[in-house]
Amino acid sequence: MGRRQCCCSVNPALRIKRLYSGDGFHSWTVEEFETYKKRHPSGTKARLALYLAMFTGLRREDLAIVCRQHVKSGWLTIRPGKTEKRTGVVVELPSCQYCKTRSTPARPAR
Template structure:
């Protein structure tokens, strides 16, 4: 993301787009509909077009910085060169071009939605908290985005909590005998 920020300084549409995607965790179709009418103090509200979920999200400092350099003359934050709102597909294509310009080939707007969820997970927050930001309808969807971050964090916490018993005698647990010594049957 540092390469993207270097290529697209504060005050550019490209930087605003990145900030909206990363710091709201929303889909590109929802980001292109966001405008000043959705900002209330230090919060931004969105009703997701895919799920209908109504979200009220605190504005992150980095997003506030990007918004501070954004004109208040349009209905949406992000507009085309002709001043019209983007379509989701048109925005997605332009975002890929902005990524390519920054030397980040193969990247997409959706990657920042995943990055937002991953960052919250890496900060040790719950799947419910992530869901409150991203608006995913199920925790299973959130889990798909955050599995790797959760695994590493949880493994670290588990190892840190493990007592050091190397200086004491410790018995190895014995395996219990199985009642049925035949192979497990598969249900059809």
């Protein structure tokens, strides 16, 4: 921006080496998905976690706290952790059929 406005003749960031942050997270293949389903049969918490992750798009830290209290009248309602202090956004999603029939029990208060 400075060069466009003729404020400086040299870009000081030109010689800074770019950081390599990796290739991101590996996306599961169909084979990996099927292997997981065979290893964790229907009705298990692991299968429920898989479907919640697939069908809600929630972050891991938000998936970890989803309990029965978040599912009412066929809707999953949760305030994601990253936005609860900034915007207070509440996410409301229709609950998938699998999640309606099998939900994890609420954690006891500590």
